Amino acid sequence: xxxxxxxxxxxxxxxxxxxxxxxxxxGERCYPFIHNLYEAAKEELAGCDRLSLESKVVGKSYFSxxxxxxxxxxxxxxxxxxxxxxxxxxxxxILEGKRHExxxxxxxxxxxxxxxxxxxxxDVSSKGDQKTPGTIFEWLCAGIVQACLxxxxxxxxxxxxxxLKGDLPTDFVFDLGAEKPKFHLPVKTSTRERxxxxxxxxxxxxxxxxxxxxxxxxxxxTETKLDSKKLExxxxxxxxxxxxxxMHIAILWNVCYLDAPTSYLELDTxxxxxxxxxxxxxxxxxxxxxxxxxxxxxx
Amino acid sequence: xxxxxxxxxxxxxxxxxxxxxxxxxxGERCYPFIHNLYEAAKEELAGCDRLSLESKVVGKSYFSxxxxxxxxxxxxxxxxxxxxxxxxxxxxxILEGKRHExxxxxxxxxxxxxxxxxxxxxDVSSKGDQKTPGTIFEWLCAGIVQACLxxxxxxxxxxxxxxLKGDLPTDFVFDLGAEKPKFHLPVKTSTRERxxxxxxxxxxxxxxxxxxxxxxxxxxxTETKLDSKKLExxxxxxxxxxxxxxMHIAILWNVCYLDAPTSYLELDTxxxxxxxxxxxxxxxxxxxxxxxxxxxxxx
Numbered sequence: 001x002x003x004x005x006x007x008x009x010x011x012x013x014x015x016x017x018x019x020x021x022x023x024x025x026x027g028e029r030c031y032p033f034i035h036n037l038y039e040a041a042k043e044e045l046a047g048c049d050r051l052s053l054e055s056k057v058v059g060k061s062y063f064s065x066x067x068x069x070x071x072x073x074x075x076x077x078x079x080x081x082x083x084x085x086x087x088x089x090x091x092x093x094i095l096e097g098k099r100h101e102x103x104x105x106x107x108x109x110x111x112x113x114x115x116x117x118x119x120x121x122x123d124v125s126s127k128g129d130q131k132t133p134g135t136i137f138e139w140l141c142a143g144i145v146q147a148c149l150x151x152x153x154x155x156x157x158x159x160x161x162x163x164l165k166g167d168l169p170t171d172f173v174f175d176l177g178a179e180k181p182k183f184h185l186p187v188k189t190s191t192r193e194r195x196x197x198x199x200x201x202x203x204x205x206x207x208x209x210x211x212x213x214x215x216x217x218x219x220x221x222t223e224t225k226l227d228s229k230k231l232e233x234x235x236x237x238x239x240x241x242x243x244x245x246x247m248h249i250a251i252l253w254n255v256c257y258l259d260a261p262t263s264y265l266e267l268d269t270x271x272x273x274x275x276x277x278x279x280x281x282x283x284x285x286x287x288x289x290x291x292x293x294x295x296x297x298x299x
Numbered sequence: 300x301x302x303x304x305x306x307x308x309x310x311x312x313x314x315x316x317x318x319x320x321x322x323x324x325x326g327e328r329c330y331p332f333i334h335n336l337y338e339a340a341k342e343e344l345a346g347c348d349r350l351s352l353e354s355k356v357v358g359k360s361y362f363s364x365x366x367x368x369x370x371x372x373x374x375x376x377x378x379x380x381x382x383x384x385x386x387x388x389x390x391x392x393i394l395e396g397k398r399h400e401x402x403x404x405x406x407x408x409x410x411x412x413x414x415x416x417x418x419x420x421x422d423v424s425s426k427g428d429q430k431t432p433g434t435i436f437e438w439l440c441a442g443i444v445q446a447c448l449x450x451x452x453x454x455x456x457x458x459x460x461x462x463l464k465g466d467l468p469t470d471f472v473f474d475l476g477a478e479k480p481k482f483h484l485p486v487k488t489s490t491r492e493r494x495x496x497x498x499x500x501x502x503x504x505x506x507x508x509x510x511x512x513x514x515x516x517x518x519x520x521t522e523t524k525l526d527s528k529k530l531e532x533x534x535x536x537x538x539x540x541x542x543x544x545x546m547h548i549a550i551l552w553n554v555c556y557l558d559a560p561t562s563y564l565e566l567d568t569x570x571x572x573x574x575x576x577x578x579x580x581x582x583x584x585x586x587x588x589x590x591x592x593x594x595x596x597x598x
Binding site for chain 1: 544
């Protein structure tokens with residue numbers, strides 16, 4: 001798996017996370033490397049035992065893969081097991097920009113399976129490495145969103161403001177061009193209390209560039225946490241704090257989850273509203289992203 | 300050291316981080332337990348080797364303690380070595396509320412030595428435990444500030460706001476009472492890019508309770524980082540981002556450092572200004588805290 005990871009990293013370092021004209025989008029360009037990484041991760045997991053976990057999350061069941069070296073993060077059985085065989089073919093369609101051919105469920109499940117296979121494969125092969133799975137997940141999400149929006153992301157923005165000049169480092173930013181929406185895309189495997197950073201970064205973007213200029217669309221894998229002694233899975237959610245942040249720091253446009261916590265999905269229907277959805281509901285035909293693009297006559 | 304830590308923890312759990320009427324401040328009440336912890340940490344370190352480190356921080360030199368189990372965080376030689384013997388006696392004076400008898404330098408050095416001894420003692424006795432040193436540092440700082448302000452801290456605030464009711468978890472908050480300043484006191488062993496959380500929390504406090512109602516006074520140990528392969532010490536500072544946060548998220552009143560980075564101290568004299576000082580300059584007679592208390596006729 002290390003070899004496949006290094007190969008993908010080298011390809012990304014060679015030309016950055018951007019589409020190359022004759023090679024299509026970043027996702028298409030890196031597709032063979034992502035495929036190799038996915039296959040290598042599957043191989044890692046094939047040699048592992050499955051460990052049943054006690055789920056404290058209502059309506060969801062979880063297990064972990066366990067190698068001789070380490071145990072993986074908890075995996076949502078329903079999301080992971082259904083259509084696992086077809087997952088990569090569906091994922092490829094997303095990378096090819098064919099999201100409109102897929103249902104919300106197909107998108108959510110295929111992205112969950114590919115991302116979780118890569119992250120869990122890394123978990124079981126090297127104990128304590130939290131950075132690499134996070135980086136892989138960033139690459140996958142950048143590829144997906146690039147395939148949907150057909151523009152390259154950047155990771156820093158210029159600030160030119162009277163006597164202040166400099167670069168503002170950001171999460172991925174996808175800029176559709178002059179007079180069009182710009183998306184701010186923090187990608188996290190989980191957030192917990194660190195989510196306040198996303199609101200704070202949005203506030204800085206609002207302050208520097210004007211309110212409404214950037215739309216925040218965080219993509220988050222899951223909010224589960226494994227108690228490794230009790231083998232219990234809990235979901236750590238702070239819906240009350242989210243509402244305070246949305247009222248007092250900035251407005252996030254839409255938070256996308258792969259394994260979406262119910263207590264956050266419920267915020268989507270409360271007042272003041274925080275847009276929260278599965279990644280499938282965001283990217284499907286006539287989903288959240290399409291609604292937005294249509295309202296700007298971009299679709 | 301574990302025993303001394305557990306004893307202090309038990310005492311804190313018994314009555315919380317608050318003064319008890321017949322026992323004076325939290326610092327005085329817990330003084331014997333803090334003293335035991337400090338002595339136990341010193342003992343841990345006495346059995347360690349000293350490892351020279353290559354400092355990339357201009358004007359500062361660092362070393363680490365190294366046991367058979369683990370290596371400590373980098374320690375500023377000048378701050379740690381000068382007056383090390385007298386450090387706990389001086390620290391005790393602060394806990395007794397006698398900060399006005401001490402110079403800025405005495406305060407900064409004694410707090411640095413006591414905090415760093417406890418943190419490094421924990422570092423070398425259990426590999427990978429970052430939480431316990433952070434907790435010890437929180438207790439020490441809460442004790443210091445309580446001794447200075449003579450009020451007990453709380454860790455959650457009520458939000459009562461039309462149809463929204465609930466608790467807002469916070470870092471330590473010291474409330475001097477009606478019509479008087481309230482201090483918001485995040486305590487961190489280091490911050491790096493996580494510091495944006497402090498500005499964001501201040502923004503929420505400004506939004507919920509009104510701008511200017513709470514004064515943010517973060518206390519931070521150091522911003523050094525050890526490259527454990529090269530044995531190099533660097534300071535990770537983001538002064539440009541701090542200025543954007545101060546302009547676009549909220550105003551922090553004064554950031555206190557024990558081992559203060561030069562690039563942050565310089566922000567104190569730039570425009571827009573961010574108050575940054577050593578803890579000694581904040582707490583000494585006629586220092587920052589006294590200036591503020593005088594302006595509210597509280598001194």
